[in-house]
Amino acid sequence: MIAIVDYGVGNLFSLKCSFAAVGENAVVTSDKTAIKNAGKIVLPGVGAFGDAARKLKAQNLDKLLKDEAAAGKPILGICLGMQLLFDKSFEYGEHEGLSLIPGAVRPIGDVIGDGLKIPHMGWNELRFCGQRHNLFKYLSDGDYVYFVHSYYADTPREYVLATAEYGAPLTAAAANGNVAGCQFHPEKSGKTGLKILKAFCETE
Amino acid sequence: MITKRIIPCLDVRDGRVVKGVNFEGLREVDSPVELAKYYSSCGADELVFYDITASSDGRKLFTDILRETASGVFIPLTVGGGINTTDDFERVLSCGADKVSVNTGAIKDPSLIGRAAKLYGDQCVVLSVDVKRVDGVFRVFAKGGRENTGLEAIEWIKRGVESGAGEVVLNSIDTDGVKRGFDIEMLEAVCEAVSVPVIASGGAGSIEDFITLFKSVPGVDAGLAASVFHFGEIEIARLKEEMRKNGISARLGG
Numbered sequence: 056m057i058a059i060v061d062y063g064v065g066n067l068f069s070l071k072c073s074f075a076a077v078g079e080n081a082v083v084t085s086d087k088t089a090i091k092n093a094g095k096i097v098l099p100g101v102g103a104f105g106d107a108a109r110k111l112k113a114q115n116l117d118k119l120l121k122d123e124a125a126a127g128k129p130i131l132g133i134c135l136g137m138q139l140l141f142d143k144s145f146e147y148g149e150h151e152g153l154s155l156i157p158g159a160v161r162p163i164g165d166v167i168g169d170g171l172k173i174p175h176m177g178w179n180e181l182r183f184c185g186q187r188h189n190l191f192k193y194l195s196d197g198d199y200v201y202f203v204h205s206y207y208a209d210t211p212r213e214y215v216l217a218t219a220e221y222g223a224p225l226t227a228a229a230a231n232g233n234v235a236g237c238q239f240h241p242e243k244s245g246k247t248g249l250k251i252l253k254a255f256c257e258t259e
Numbered sequence: 260m261i262t263k264r265i266i267p268c269l270d271v272r273d274g275r276v277v278k279g280v281n282f283e284g285l286r287e288v289d290s291p292v293e294l295a296k297y298y299s300s301c302g303a304d305e306l307v308f309y310d311i312t313a314s315s316d317g318r319k320l321f322t323d324i325l326r327e328t329a330s331g332v333f334i335p336l337t338v339g340g341g342i343n344t345t346d347d348f349e350r351v352l353s354c355g356a357d358k359v360s361v362n363t364g365a366i367k368d369p370s371l372i373g374r375a376a377k378l379y380g381d382q383c384v385v386l387s388v389d390v391k392r393v394d395g396v397f398r399v400f401a402k403g404g405r406e407n408t409g410l411e412a413i414e415w416i417k418r419g420v421e422s423g424a425g426e427v428v429l430n431s432i433d434t435d436g437v438k439r440g441f442d443i444e445m446l447e448a449v450c451e452a453v454s455v456p457v458i459a460s461g462g463a464g465s466i467e468d469f470i471t472l473f474k475s476v477p478g479v480d481a482g483l484a485a486s487v488f489h490f491g492e493i494e495i496a497r498l499k500e501e502m503r504k505n506g507i508s509a510r511l512g513g
Contacts (some may be wrong), residue, residue, distance in 0.1 A: 066352045066353060066355070066356075066357075068326070068329060068330075068353065068354065068355045069329055069333070069355050069357070072329060072333075073333050075330070101379075101380055101382070101383075102379070102380050103380075172454055172455065172456055172480070173454075174381075174382055174425070175261065176261075176382065176425075176426070176456055176480075177264055177304070177456070177480065177481075178261065178262045178264065178304055178510045179260065179261045180260070199262065199512075201334070201335060202261075203382045220260055221260070221261060242333060243333060243334060243335050243357065244333070244334075245299060245333055245334050245512075246512070
């Protein structure tokens with residue numbers, strides 16, 4: 056079973072349905088016992104980093120996620136949920152993240168240059184880096200996924216699984232051991248996205 | 260690189276998809292859920308569901324149709340029609356919508372845009388505008404294109420984006436239903452005025468119309484249409500192939 060962490064950020068209906076579409080039972084929950092008992096954890100999120108980090112902390116879910124990560128449980132962060140996995144973010148100030156993957160979250164405007172719209176919104180191609188991560192075992196280089204974001208994860212190359220070209224190679228996916236994150240929305244990325252969720256469900 | 264998006268629009272009334280020609284002469288097409296699944300499988304990049312009766316008589320969108328669609332279609336869904344309050348946002352977002360488009364509701368209460376953007380993020384708020392030339396001026400029309408608000412369109416769109424709208428759907432009433440191409444002049448004016456994504460609507464009759472759109476107005480991010488897709492006059496997969504042949508970035512596959 057998969058626990059989709061509900062900490063009051065965003066609409067989780069589609070995410071839950073997308074797991075059902077790949078034959079996996081997912082529960083949307085903020086219950087600590089349910090999260091502990093789940094085989095895998097998904098950390099979703101849309102909105103602002105600072106607000107989300109505060110909400111996680113207010114429910115002590117930050118500590119729980121760190122403990123579960125340390126215990127080796129597979130964790131997948133999506134969009135803002137992915138950004139929360141890093142050390143900190145510079146979205147409207149400076150906010151602390153979960154420090155499960157080394158790096159900082161910065162405005163894409165710092166790196167993409169002029170003439171490109173912000174947010175980076177729409178379908179873009181994945182370019183895989185290094186050895187193909189298990190999450191992407193069913194994908195091909197250049198497969199399209201759906202992005203909506205104005206900030207990106209600035210992380211050492213060794214943690215980057217894939218990038219998307221938008222004025223610069225923006226981090227599209229990153230991982231540190233059992234903790235992984237996608238900047239894009241697999242639950243909104245058609246068949247390609249479902250293949251990623253299926254691969255996550257199959258993680259040992 | 261990011262692709263230009265192709266977006267079928269499903270106008271929903273009484274749980275069925277309809278398409279108005281120049282906003283009149285409504286005619287039934289098919290089940291919204293089935294159409295959504297079909298479009299998603301043939302490569303639509305996004306779907307828009309409009310409750311077209313809502314702004315006339317306040318009828319609420321059939322959220323069960325939306326819920327059923329969202330549970331089987333995994334591409335972005337935008338919902339519009341009858342969105343007058345943040346409660347309306349909540350209602351459709353909880354049923355699987357990713358973005359919510361405001362039109363007449365924002366004209367009646369412009370603060371709606373800012374309040375919704377603060378609650379759900381700019382990326383969630385789409386400003387949909389029906390525009391028609393009146394004595395050479397772009398004017399905003401409300402209530403499904405029936406009522407001239409007197410607002411100057413470019414000013415209204417700028418104001419909406421400043422308040423927090425993360426995307427603009429520009430529907431030209433002048434070209435809508437005529438199938439002779441998008442309103443290039445109007446789209447150029449809007450793209451010049453704002454820096455958020457702009458979706459072109461109204462006038463698509465052929466694949467060439469989309470090619471002309473993306474070639475002539477590079478600032479346009481997406482093309483939206485209804486009847487040409489519903490009646491099979493344009494197949495999305497073929498459209499995408501033609502776009503690519505013409506050097507326009509497009510996503511293939513479902």
